[in-house]
Amino acid sequence: MTTNHCPPLSSRHFTIEEVVLDGAIERFVRGGRHLFPRLADALEGIEEIGVLGWGSQGRAQALNLRDALAGTDIRVTVGLRAGSASREDARRCGFIAADGSLGELSDVAGRADLVLFLVSDAAQVELHGEVFARMKRGATLGLSHGFLISHLANAGEGLPAGVNVVGVCPKGMGLSVRRLFEQGTTKDGAGINVSVAVEQDADGRAADVALAWAIGLGAPFVFTTTMEAEFRSDLFGERGVLLGAVHGLAESAYRRLRDQGVGADEAFARSAAAITGPIAQTISRSGIEGLVAAILPAEAASFECAYAATYQPCRRVLEEIYDEVVSGRELAGVIDAGKRLERWPMPPIERTSMWRVGAERRARGLNDGELDPVTVGAFVATMIAQIDVLRERGHSWSEIANESVIEAVDSLLPYMRARGIAYMVDSCSTTARLGARRWGPIFEAAYTREAFAAVDDGAAPPAARSLESHPIHGVLTALRDFRPSVDIAVA
């Protein structure tokens, strides 16, 4: 059940550093714009980087890499399927057929030396055979999450021989990958952290290619993982506190306050807006311990009670999600769900009165949240439960902190704050959108029927472990040295 976290990695071009997190050594590379001049050497032999697909990752990565490699001989091109609806936006961004920077997907796959396969998960299932067949011997296949590797394993298919296969996985959605890169031109350290994995190393250069790709995306902190560990933590995290759980919590906390007679405006400020505002911002700047310290003494008991009442129900749901992911069932279910979408479209998630209240507040410029102690306790318990599941299943602290905390507060929640729940969820991958829709209501029931029911009838159990001594605090402090808190400016 444990994953082989933090595998060795060596580089001729970048400095691999070590950091001690909760007593364990983890390896990473520090990114930064000062390294862009080294990218061409690290990518020696690569003349064309072909980005297949123009979803939120494809778009962001093509733009970032083109900017990072400006002035070198390396061309960044985009490959799309015939009739792709994205063609017009790619053209507007300067990828055009006339100079060969925009082409047909399989042509680009057959020509590029580094093929970034960033089409949707469903399209990866459909197109991987063609892409593998077209790739040149000695080229590198790049993936931005472990979905395809897991699908091939489930289907009993292998990777193409004679090519490198690497994963470079931004711990944030594509919109943030691009936005923070832009902010990085003036703000040092802005960028999305990235995990890298070498799945197949045909010529001994796979690690350098992966690291150069990651740094070119603007990642301030690049840590090592395996594609298997990445896949598990990624699917798990988005179903958990990143999307599914946070949706369930917002609904349940708002509902509880309304039931207590609190007005709609205030209820929103103390539920959804509490999470996206003061909770996310405080964790971003000073960690979970900083958030706990911000609770007023008079509200400490409410916080403790909500924390204690929430931990176990959420831990149970999270254990279930991890089991579904690791068994392959969640991925197979997503593939079936993708087929059903042709007949039964993706359902809306923002039609209830709660989200209308939020939209009206934003329209009035009222976007502040209040640090409600029950909402804070439930949120922190969910985050800690997710951290504990990942640690027990053998993930590295770098992966845990990014999949459970940093991605939430620095990439996703700012979008929910600016545009609402649907914008955050539906700007993510189809796999994530389906996962949030499946698990969000299960979390909502866990909060409503168990956690808040216990809070309100005074039957919360004692907390399972001391929050103060949790190792995540030291981990987040250490990681803030490599990536400062940056307020993402939602466009």
Next chain:
Amino acid sequence: MTTNHCPPLSSRHFTIEEVVLDGAIERFVRGGRHLFPRLADALEGIEEIGVLGWGSQGRAQALNLRDALAGTDIRVTVGLRAGSASREDARRCGFIAADGSLGELSDVAGRADLVLFLVSDAAQVELHGEVFARMKRGATLGLSHGFLISHLANAGEGLPAGVNVVGVCPKGMGLSVRRLFEQGTTKDGAGINVSVAVEQDADGRAADVALAWAIGLGAPFVFTTTMEAEFRSDLFGERGVLLGAVHGLAESAYRRLRDQGVGADEAFARSAAAITGPIAQTISRSGIEGLVAAILPAEAASFECAYAATYQPCRRVLEEIYDEVVSGRELAGVIDAGKRLERWPMPPIERTSMWRVGAERRARGLNDGELDPVTVGAFVATMIAQIDVLRERGHSWSEIANESVIEAVDSLLPYMRARGIAYMVDSCSTTARLGARRWGPIFEAAYTREAFAAVDDGAAPPAARSLESHPIHGVLTALRDFRPSVDIAVA
């Protein structure tokens, strides 16, 4: 994807009849107490029926068969594991070690000529190897649902050679199987309908053994199926309108009414109590068309709107459930969930204020529901969507009507009415309890975020098909000839 419904079956002892349902011929056997004298002949060669397990099915079936076979030479015995907590109740019911009618599970499995393997699903997974190894050559293995057959297929294991394997699957929970048998002593036709399947016929007598067992349970109507079709429809149905969907609907409908300012008492009467009271009772007596006819003209538009707004969201969730079941994922997930129960116990589902309101109403003797047109529309749409999924996937009308309508209104909902949601759900199998907990919240979200959101903003789509011309009405009318509506007297 289609299942081989309504397979041929022949009998030397019972009359196999045919009924035309929506233009298709289906085969069945009419039960009744007048047939009890024939059971001994049909069970010729069987001296001992060993019931393994004392869950709600084991208890009910052991008691019913002992009563039905009183005066014959056939002994009904009970086999339990060492240390079983059920031993005392079995003793109180007259199964005692002194006369050999209560024994150790594997001893009974090795001795009985008809071995009814009615332990919990998790225990079936654990114990089937031992039971198979102990069974006598020429004996019959009896199952009451398709779980084990599906598990063996998933695990690549086979059935034991040289024995008959039959399924006799009551379309109602164990409590109802016993209670209606008792009521059947004075009320002709009371009893739970049963499906029978012959999975392996070693000596040509399997069908007669299965039919005798079914009739001995008190089944008024015995229809034929396959274990595969039974398994699919059973897991699907309990996750759908039988348990999961009805829980989600009750929560969502209550919540909606409270949000509109309706008082707690009235909101309960128009949601949960509407379903368990007038909706269930009217369908039981006069079918879905009878229920629709009971809607007041002034409320017809509300009913139509709720029906139209609910059908598609529920159909989508139901399609997902069916895919999860047919792929084997739901069963594998239940087995994993069973393992997690040791560490994270089964969560409560009745701690919220809604169910306290219900309990207080019952305590005050206030148990009547009101025929709220929106609740009726949503309930009927869910039931029709379930029926449509099962028909499209190839199930027989007998199976569809029992798994989607008759079991709901005549076996399960009377228990929810008398004792609350948790009593109904948690009197079912662990597989059903886990399934209702997983899918109930997903239905609740579908009602709240989609169906009722559309009702309340006036955006319900036109109904997909005409409810008046649906073939289920004729099917239910035909089946009522074989099993009259009987109000179950909850003990």
